[in-house]
Amino acid sequence: MPTSAVAAPTVPRSRVLLAAGAGHFVEWFDMGIYGTLSTIIAANFFAKGDPTAALLSTFAIFAAGFVVRPLGGLFFGPLADRVGRQKVLALVVLITSGSTFLIGVLPTYATAGVLAPILLVLARLVQGFACGGETSSAVTLLFEYAKPNRRASLTSFSDVFGFAAFVVGSGLALLLTTTLGDGTMQDWGWRLPFLLALPLGLAGLVLRMKLEETPEFRDLEAKDAVAESPFQETFRTGRLAMLTLAGLIVLKGVAHWTLQTFMTSYLTDTLHFSAVAGFTAATVCMAVIAVTVPMMGALSDRIGRKPLLIVGSAGYVVLSWPMLWLMSLGSAPLAVLAMVVLGLFIAAYDGAIGATMAELFPPRIRSGAIAIPYNIAVSLFGGTAPYIATWLIAATGHPLSPAYYIMLAGAIALVTVLRSVRETAGPRARG
Numbered sequence: 001m002p003t004s005a006v007a008a009p010t011v012p013r014s015r016v017l018l019a020a021g022a023g024h025f026v027e028w029f030d031m032g033i034y035g036t037l038s039t040i041i042a043a044n045f046f047a048k049g050d051p052t053a054a055l056l057s058t059f060a061i062f063a064a065g066f067v068v069r070p071l072g073g074l075f076f077g078p079l080a081d082r083v084g085r086q087k088v089l090a091l092v093v094l095i096t097s098g099s100t101f102l103i104g105v106l107p108t109y110a111t112a113g114v115l116a117p118i119l120l121v122l123a124r125l126v127q128g129f130a131c132g133g134e135t136s137s138a139v140t141l142l143f144e145y146a147k148p149n150r151r152a153s154l155t156s157f158s159d160v161f162g163f164a165a166f167v168v169g170s171g172l173a174l175l176l177t178t179t180l181g182d183g184t185m186q187d188w189g190w191r192l193p194f195l196l197a198l199p200l201g202l203a204g205l206v207l208r209m210k211l212e213e214t215p216e217f218r219d220l221e222a223k224d225a226v227a228e229s230p231f232q233e234t235f236r237t238g239r240l241a242m243l244t245l246a247g248l249i250v251l252k253g254v255a256h257w258t259l260q261t262f263m264t265s266y267l268t269d270t271l272h273f274s275a276v277a278g279f280t281a282a283t284v285c286m287a288v289i290a291v292t293v294p295m296m297g298a299l300s301d302r303i304g305r306k307p308l309l310i311v312g313s314a315g316y317v318v319l320s321w322p323m324l325w326l327m328s329l330g331s332a333p334l335a336v337l338a339m340v341v342l343g344l345f346i347a348a349y350d351g352a353i354g355a356t357m358a359e360l361f362p363p364r365i366r367s368g369a370i371a372i373p374y375n376i377a378v379s380l381f382g383g384t385a386p387y388i389a390t391w392l393i394a395a396t397g398h399p400l401s402p403a404y405y406i407m408l409a410g411a412i413a414l415v416t417v418l419r420s421v422r423e424t425a426g427p428r429a430r431g
Contacts, residue, residue: 013154016145019211020138021161023093023204026197027134029165030100030127033193034062036166036173036282038386039265040190044108045117052394055265059387061121062261065128066383069375072132074231077371080133081230084217085141085367088133090208095130097201099123104194128383136371143358143366144214149301152425155354156297163290166260167283169193174279182275216363227364238369241360246373247416251313252353253382254409255346258402259285259339262386267327267335270399277332285339289347296351304425305352305359309417312349316410319345321403328399349413359424381409 034041042054045061072092080088102123109116138158146154172193180189212218220226227233234242260282267278300308323338361369389402 013145016142016211017154017157019207020089020141021157022207023089024134024138024158024161025165025168026093026200026204027096027131027165028162029169029193029200030096030197033100033169033173034065034103034124034261036169036261036264036279037190037193038062038261039269040186041120043186044110044190045106045120046109051269052390055269056387056390056394057117059262059390061117061124063383063387064121065124065131066379068125068128069132069379069383070372072129073136073368073371073375074132075129076133077136077368078230078234078365080137080140080367080371081227081234081365084213085137085144086208086211086213088137088367089141090205092130092133092137093201093204093208096127096134097197097204099126099130100194100197101201104191104197132375133371136367136374139354139358139370140367141214143355144216144363151358152297152300152305152352152355153294154297155358156293156300156351158354159293159350160290163286163293166286167290170264170279170283170286174276174283177275177279220363225364230365230368234365234368234372238361238365242369242373244416244420245357245360245370246377247420248309248353248356248413249374249377250381250416251316251349251409251413252346253378253380254385254406255316255342255349257382257385258389258406259289259342259346262389262402263339265386266389266402270393271328271330271335273330273332273335277335281332281336281339284336285343288340289343289350292344292347293350296348297354298351300352300355301425304423304427305356306417306421306423308348308352309356309421310414312345312347312352313410313414313417315345315348316342317407317414320406320410321400324400324403355425356421 038058039055042051042058046054046057076088076092100123103120106119106123107116112119135158139155142155142158143151176189176192177185213221217226263285264278264282267273267281268275273281296308319341323342326338327335357370357374358366385405388405392401392405393399
C-alpha cells in the first residue's frame with residue numbers, strides 16, 4: 001500500500017541498523033538461548049525420571065512464553081503507532097533482558113521443588129509479553145527509514161541480527177560445553193548465557209534511546225495525523241491484510257523455531273548425536289542464514305517479493321522430509337548440510353517477508369497491524385513447534401514425523417503467497 005510523503009532521513013543508515021539491530025540481537029539471544037539449552041533446563045527444573053516428559057515440559061514452558069505474545073502485540077503494536085516506534089523498542093528490550101537475567105538466577109528443582117518450574121513459567125511469560133512488541137516495531141522502524149528501492153535490504157537486517165543472536169547463543173553453548181564439560185554445564189554453566197542478558201539489554205537500551213523517531217512517524221506528527229485510536233482503526237481498515245499476514249507468518253514461525261530450538265535436542269536426544277555435534281550443526285546453520293538473508297533482501301528489491309516467498313515456502317514443502325532423512329543417517333557432516341539447506345530456504349523467505357509485511361499497511365496503523373497477526377500466528381504455530389515436533393516423535397515412534405508439520409506450514413504459506421499477495425517491488429510492481 002502507498003505510504004505518506006516523508007521527510008528525508010537525517011540519521012545515518014549504519015546508526016539505524018545498529019540501534020534496531022542491537023536491540024533485536026538482545027531480544028532473540030534472550031529467547032533463543034532457552035531453546036538451545038532446553039535439554040539442560042529440563043534436567044534442572046523438573047523431577048528426575050522420564051527425560052522425554054521433562055523435555056516436553058520444558059518445551060511447554062517455552063510455548064507458554066508465546067501464549068502471551070499476542071497480548072504483547074495487542075499492547076505494544078498500537079502503542080508504537082500512537083507514541084512512536086523508538087520509545088516502544090527501548091521499553092521492550094529492557095523488559096525482555098531483565099526477565100531473561102532472572103532465569104539465570106532462579107533456583108532449580110533440587111533446591112526449590114515445584115516452585116522452580118513455576119518461577120520459570122512466570123519469567124517466560126514476562127519475556128514473551130515484551131517480545132510481542134519487538135519484531136513489528138523493529139521492522140516498521142527499519143522500513144520507514146529505508147529508501148523505496150532498498151526496503152527489503154534494510155528490513156532483512158532484523159532477521160540478520162536475530163539469527164546472529166542464535167549463532168552467538170548456540171556458539172556460546174558449544175564453547176561452554178567444550179571448556180567446562182557436561183557435568184559443570186549441567187550444574188551451573190548453563191546460567192552464564194542468561195546472566196549476560198542484563199548487560200546486553202542495557203547496551204541495547206542506550207542505543208535505542210539515542211535514536212530519532214522514524215521519518216514517516218515524524219511526518220504524521222507534523223501533519224497532526226497520528227491515529228488517535230490505532231487499535232480500532234487497525235481492525236476497521238486492515239482486517240483482510242492482517243489475515244494475509246497471518247498466513248505468511250505460519251511458515252516463518254514454524255521454520256524459525258524448529259531450526260533454532262528443536263533441532264539441537266532432535267539431533268542429540270532423537271538421533272543420538274553428541275552435544276557438540278548438535279550445537280555445531282545449529283551454529284553453522286544460523287551463521288549461513290545470517291549471511292545470506294541480506295543477499296536475499298537485496299535480490300527481493302530487484303526482482304520482487306513473491307519469487308522469494310514462493311521459493312522459500314515451496315522449498316519446505318518439497319525438501320523437509322528428505323533433509324530430516326539425511327540427518328537420520330548418522331553422519332554429522334550430512335546433518336550440517338541438511339540444516340544448511342533448510343536454512344537457505346528460510347533465508348530466501350526472510351529476505352522478502354519484512355518489506356512484504358510493512359507494505360501491506362499504511363503508516364498510521366503499520367506497527368499494530370503487523371504485531372497483532374504476527375504474534376498470533378507465531379504463538380499458535382512457532383511457539384508450539386518444538387513441543388509438537390517432540391510429541392509427534394513420541395506418539396508415532398517415527399523420527400521423521402516432524403517433517404510433516406513443517407511441510408504443512410510451507411503449504412499454508414505457499415497458498416497464501418499465490419492467492420493473496422500482490423507484488424509490491426521489482427519489475428512487475430513497476431510495470
